[in-house]
Amino acid sequence: MGRTAGRSPEETRRALLKAAAETIRVRGIHASLDETARNASVSKGGLLYHFASKDELILELVRAELAAFQASIDVELDPDDTAPGRLTRAYIRAVLAPTSDDEARESLALITQLMTVPAVAEVARADAERLEAALAADGLPADVLALVVAAADGMSSAPLWGGSAHTPAHRRLAERLQHLTRHPELWESLPWPPSA
Numbered sequence: 001m002g003r004t005a006g007r008s009p010e011e012t013r014r015a016l017l018k019a020a021a022e023t024i025r026v027r028g029i030h031a032s033l034d035e036t037a038r039n040a041s042v043s044k045g046g047l048l049y050h051f052a053s054k055d056e057l058i059l060e061l062v063r064a065e066l067a068a069f070q071a072s073i074d075v076e077l078d079p080d081d082t083a084p085g086r087l088t089r090a091y092i093r094a095v096l097a098p099t100s101d102d103e104a105r106e107s108l109a110l111i112t113q114l115m116t117v118p119a120v121a122e123v124a125r126a127d128a129e130r131l132e133a134a135l136a137a138d139g140l141p142a143d144v145l146a147l148v149v150a151a152a153d154g155m156s157s158a159p160l161w162g163g164s165a166h167t168p169a170h171r172r173l174a175e176r177l178q179h180l181t182r183h184p185e186l187w188e189s190l191p192w193p194p195s196a
Contacts, residue, residue: 084139
């Protein structure tokens, strides 16, 4: 086991969460606490000191991942942008941030593993509802919001299926989604068939 002397409790918690993410991504949700502790260079007792159970560790990992995603949106908020759709534009930039396709694939693999746990699904659902409410209050028409969020989410999942989210076509689409949030009237000006 590696040396951990001098590591603060918060640093140890972060190391354990990082090790848990890697272990679960590679070995699945049933990966052992022993393996997670070993990957963090912490004893199993040390892991249990910080997280009383595997369930607690997994839920804290999920909360950390959700908080990191929210932080990535917050970083993308443009302080000079006060127009309707400001949060949605930050969301698009955060979801489509230039990460490597391998990093995106690893993140999606971890999320897929975690979402098999019912308690995780509940935490994620509550967070999704919070984000959906914030986006709904962002001042865009519901149809435009649904379109740009679905398109950005879909583009970000391309690496899961072996594709890339960083092609010229994806960059052009991201620019057009941003443009549509600034000019939502373009959506309504399309020649839509009459509603039934």
